[in-house]
Amino acid sequence: MEFNETIHAPVRLQICVMLASVKELEFSLLRDELTVADSVLSKHLKVLSEAGYVALRKPVGLGGRPRTWASLTAGGRRALSGHLEALQELVMRARPKPGSGTMEA
């Protein structure tokens, strides 16, 4: 369980969570789901790729145009899993204990 600064950035966290659910995702789908510009998504994918969390491949699509596909690496899955556990832990710790008097009825 380790808080991961690289993954914690909002867009990168969402990219990792989305990629964790599937084998791979196409660039335009990620961009549309996250409602970010191409350049923003490229930047975040580059950071994740350089950290070894995301693998990128560019097969040639139907129209002969290469399309970028992103997938989470095994290391990325481990890092995401640890980060999510760390987030849960933080939220649990921040929650007021029953009877502590910090919450009003």
Add this chain to the structure above:
Amino acid sequence: MESDYSAADALTDVDSARSSVASRVRAPGWYYGILACWMVLSVVSTAWFPPALAALSGGLIAASSAFVASDRRKRFRERFRPSDLWPLAGLVPLLLLGYLGGLLVRFGQLPEWSGWVLAALLAVLGVLVMRLYERSRAALLRAGR
């Protein structure tokens, strides 16, 4: 900048990202309902409907398949390649079997009860084939290609 992004906010984003992907992966239940109706109609319309009504039900199957294909394109932004569609090819022999079974019932070669059994069996098999296709699609999530 990112220190303002609390753990609770992050977990909310995690949930939203998960459901966003899920909506791209899961086919709605009514796809399966329509498919089961096709299978039942193929047997029942051939076996017991008047010819004009049987032809009409064939048209209904064709029209609803076009509707489902159009809905899929909008929903999943799928651009099919032939290789992505192979599991769906399994539905064609099932439909043909339904029509054949219906004809055999109509001409007394099979008892009436077997028409209903065949219709139910084909509905289950059709849903299984569709499920197989959806699973393979979900695993790859080829939307957007």
